[in-house]
Amino acid sequence: MRRLFIDECLSEDITIKGDDAKHLLYAMRVRPEQVFTIVDKESKVAQAKVISCTSDTVQLKLLQYIEDADTEAPIEVVVAQCLPKGDKMEFIVQKAVELGAASVVPVVSRHCVVKYDEKKKLARQQKWQKIADEAVKQCGRTIKPTVEAIVSLEQLAQDYTDYARFICYEAEDEQSFKEMLQSADSKKYLILIGPEGGFAPEEVQLCKDAGFKSISMGKRILRAETASIAALTIVMYEKGDLGGIY
Amino acid sequence: MRRLFIDECLSEDITIKGDDAKHLLYAMRVRPEQVFTIVDKESKVAQAKVISCTSDTVQLKLLQYIEDADTEAPIEVVVAQCLPKGDKMEFIVQKAVELGAASVVPVVSRHCVVKYDEKKKLARQQKWQKIADEAVKQCGRTIKPTVEAIVSLEQLAQDYTDYARFICYEAEDEQSFKEMLQSADSKKYLILIGPEGGFAPEEVQLCKDAGFKSISMGKRILRAETASIAALTIVMYEKGDLGGIY
Structure with a gap:
């Protein structure tokens, strides 16, 4: 599963804009319903689902935090x-x-x-x-x-x-x-x-x-x-x- | 085979003194006739034989240079x-x-x-x-x-x-x-x-x-x-x- 590093803190609903959104949309080709692992700027890890995409934003919903995530590499x-x-x-x-x-x-x-x-x-x-x-x-x-x-x-x-x-x-x-x-x-x-x-x-x-x-x-x-x-x-x-x- | 790193350039006859000699004599416990791989300060590599030992010097004779030694690590x-x-x-x-x-x-x-x-x-x-x-x-x-x-x-x-x-x-x-x-x-x-x-x-x-x-x-x-x-x-x-x- 691919991981998405975001430059903010995790919250229930996450809106990705700008370069990150472009990457998601055009390099990673995300589509609604896809599930991702997200790593926030404090290295907290969670699973999130794509809710909707426009031409320059991606809307995600946080599904669950992944506990004990400190066995995972920061890259x-x-x-x-x-x-x-x-x-x-x-x-x-x-x-x-x-x-x-x-x-x-x-x-x-x-x-x-x-x-x-x-x-x-x-x-x-x-x-x-x-x-x-x-x-x-x-x-x-x-x-x-x-x-x-x-x-x-x-x-x-x-x-x-x-x-x-x-x-x-x-x-x-x-x-x-x-x-x-x-x-x-x-x-x-x-x-x-x-x-x-x-x-x-x-x-x-x-x-x-x-x-x-x-x-x-x-x-x-x-x-x-x-x-x-x-x-x-x-x-x-x-x-x-x-x-x-x- | 253990390697000996020396702080000078290789020559036919090598006399090791000081701390290096002490290491050889008391830590590595070298004895006459033993053969070593020597790495000099320019990373040239050769095999050498122990000729004689005193309480603070070790006399070595160079046996042969080892060619193409650049596949060997410098440590x-x-x-x-x-x-x-x-x-x-x-x-x-x-x-x-x-x-x-x-x-x-x-x-x-x-x-x-x-x-x-x-x-x-x-x-x-x-x-x-x-x-x-x-x-x-x-x-x-x-x-x-x-x-x-x-x-x-x-x-x-x-x-x-x-x-x-x-x-x-x-x-x-x-x-x-x-x-x-x-x-x-x-x-x-x-x-x-x-x-x-x-x-x-x-x-x-x-x-x-x-x-x-x-x-x-x-x-x-x-x-x-x-x-x-x-x-x-x-x-x-x-x-x-x-x-x-x-």
Whole structure:
């Protein structure tokens, strides 16, 4: 479930205007009846439902506060993972939940070895969601991260345009993750990690054209699942709540 | 293999004096014929052999430079992992090598479920070393990390006294990893991670008395193997070369 950070305090009825409303309407494409997790400026968390939309406002109704929300990170991180071999995705989903990810988006890119037909795509998504649900209980989180439907890299590049987006690229030798992350000023991050075979240069270009920053994780070659966990750990450490007391 | 950081440039014959010599002689207990990996002040790496020791000097002979050493981190991190269940140690060893650890020390603590007799201890160590050796090739490192012999927590606490040492303790609510790490000034780190059942309070006290800092990794409950990878990632990110270009 996506989270919406608002610049005011929570109340029964919330009217979103201005840039926030535009984001909701045109980037996140919200519609009446949709339910969101809202984080207010004091980091209080609640679920809210969209009541109505105009061309520049969104009206929300608060459904319930989420108690003990302090196990949730103060930022939203989406892990976009190109399909790895074997059962590695299960592992990545489990660790992503523990480390505080908001959602996992499985992505099909050129060098992915596994191929699923439509029926299998849905079955996998459901299986991964189940693993996420189990991990939530184990690690004491209050918000259930979602495993989204499998998308193509092209599709992903068009979405999440209001996030600070990074593509971990093993051939990147100019931009370090640390530098890029420290200069980013956002509460919403997306990290894209390749499959075992890495990204094709055109795929990296596609993402860059869409607004992603291509970054290096350092000099050692990391396996897909290691890169995924390390990248999430780094974002949560630098911008979130990992390694801290809040 | 332990690494020795020296404050001069490498040469054929190296004489270590002063505090460095004392560390070598009394903390690391070096003896003639021992072989070390040396990192000089320009981060050049070489193997060297101990030729002779007096009460305050150590004489080394350079054996060979290690080429392409830029896949090695500029710091030394030891992962001390209390024995987890099942085959999780294999996983931890593999990821620790990829992420740049210098060595892994398997530790027996009170809440470890697995028990090995002496014969099995050696067999496990050899198996884990093999996994480390395979991971080295895959990730392009030049220095082979060692999997040390299994030790008791009591033994571990007496060793590595010249390292900045941290014990990841889920009940710690005063000292954050970030704060402790940022204020640490060392090239040598040891992180101690508990088994599934965590540490007994007396074990944490024992480590604190020995000079460890007890730290919190944040509010979510991490599985043993997740804590291990995340802690190593954090040290390598904050103090080493993960997420950077050098």
